[in-house]
Amino acid sequence: MRILNNLIQNVISHSHADKIELALSEQNRNIKILLSDNGIGIDKEDLKHIFDRLYKCDKGRSEKGSGLGLSIVHELVEKLNGTITADSIPGKGTIFTLFSL
């Protein structure tokens, strides 16, 4: 719940998307979760750091948020022996892919 909540909250507060897609499936007996939005996306340089503690991409703006959400997500996913990756096309959207046991 915490993982999905943090990811969805980010779509709401950062992405400016009008569409969000959540897909759950099973792959090789693992759970696969895809969460995508059609928002502003994340620059390639920022994408390398989004799971870092306190990292915020929109430094110029005084947007709410601590920069902790995705580092917590990353920690929780690791505790579940899972993996999480983020891909994005600026201007098109962002997709988070989770695999877990």
Ligand SMILES: Nc1ncnc2c1ncn2[C@@H]1O[C@H](COP(=O)(O)OP(=O)(O)O)[C@@H](O)[C@H]1O
């Ligand atoms: N779906 C998204 N679309 C665009 N930017 C995002 C998205 N999710 C996260 N981000 C960017 O990643 C940064 C880090 O997210 P997070 O660790 O949750 O910190 P916070 O939400 O507190 O700023 C955010 O500040 C935001 O710029």
Ligand SMILES: [Mg+2]
């Ligand atoms: Mg957040």
